[in-house]
Amino acid sequence: xxxxxxxxxxxxxxxxxAKFAKALAHPTRIAILKHLESQSCCFTGDLVDVFPLAQSxxxxxxxxxxxxxxxxxxLKSPKIKYCINQENWxxxxxxxxxxxx
Amino acid sequence: xxxxxxxxxxxxxxxxxAKFAKALAHPTRIAILKHLESQSCCFTGDLVDVFPLAQSxxxxxxxxxxxxxxxxxxLKSPKIKYCINQENWxxxxxxxxxxxx
DNA sequence: ATCTCTTATCGTAAAGATACGATTGATTTT
DNA sequence: AAAATCAATCGTATCTTTACGATAAGAGAT
Numbered sequence: 001x002x003x004x005x006x007x008x009x010x011x012x013x014x015x016x017x018a019k020f021a022k023a024l025a026h027p028t029r030i031a032i033l034k035h036l037e038s039q040s041c042c043f044t045g046d047l048v049d050v051f052p053l054a055q056s057x058x059x060x061x062x063x064x065x066x067x068x069x070x071x072x073x074x075l076k077s078p079k080i081k082y083c084i085n086q087e088n089w090x091x092x093x094x095x096x097x098x099x100x101x
Numbered sequence: 102x103x104x105x106x107x108x109x110x111x112x113x114x115x116x117x118x119a120k121f122a123k124a125l126a127h128p129t130r131i132a133i134l135k136h137l138e139s140q141s142c143c144f145t146g147d148l149v150d151v152f153p154l155a156q157s158x159x160x161x162x163x164x165x166x167x168x169x170x171x172x173x174x175x176l177k178s179p180k181i182k183y184c185i186n187q188e189n190w191x192x193x194x195x196x197x198x199x200x201x202x
Numbered sequence: 203a204t205c206t207c208t209t210a211t212c213g214t215a216a217a218g219a220t221a222c223g224a225t226t227g228a229t230t231t232t
Numbered sequence: 233a234a235a236a237t238c239a240a241t242c243g244t245a246t247c248t249t250t251a252c253g254a255t256a257a258g259a260g261a262t
Contacts, residue, residue, distance in 0.1 A: 044208075059211085
């Protein structure tokens with residue numbers, strides 16, 4: 001992407017909100033989060049069974065959700081248990097709430 | 102993007118939510134919407150003055166917001182007045198609300 | 203030590219997103 | 233009719249995203 005020379009300065013929460021929105025900007029990631037909400041937690045393999053996607057693709061989506069802070073993984077060898085990160089989830093929730101009035 | 106052969110079937114609201122999230126997935130578009138909320142309405146030119154971006158770039162962001170249904174334009178020659186599309190705004194609002202419990 | 207199971211990461215290809223300048227199109231003013 | 237104004241669209245370049253298969257990495261079991 002050809003970037004403008006000057007870096008744009010956005011208000012405090014604008015970038016945070018955009019970052020969360022970006023994490024939610026794919027139906028598979030929405031579905032993963034819905035699944036985690038209903039199950040409270042689950043393993044990567046469970047998701048690979050649910051979606052007709054390659055294991056590597058699911059793993060990549062999980063990585064993005066993790067980078068956005070919306071989920072966290074815990075090693076339960078040999079599996080990894082993923083859960084919602086409640087703290088950041090609540091932050092995202094209030095950011096969206098405030099945004100929509 | 103190398104697409105999978107079978108089209109994934111998501112639940113009713115999953116794609117709609119992802120579509121709205123995608124529209125919000127850029128700080129400039131968040132800022133535009135915030136501006137429209139505070140001003141109730143504004144012209145393209147106003148936004149070009151606010152952001153250090155080319156006129157064509159701002160226009161492109163407006164187009165995406167319009168395609169997502171979050172805003173609508175009205176010709177007030179020779180300008181175009183953009184406003185929030187309240188109906189769809191409320192739909193987006195409730196989708197996010199439900200999603201975050 | 204080797205094998206198995208599970209998941210992350212690497213390499214890669216195709217499509218999409220983001221930015222710009224230049225041009226076009228529509229309307230209003232001169 | 234010509235000029236000016238405003239915003240959309242076109243053409244283009246670059247970066248990012250999304251997908252896959254293949255490989256690596258970690259822990260537990262044999």
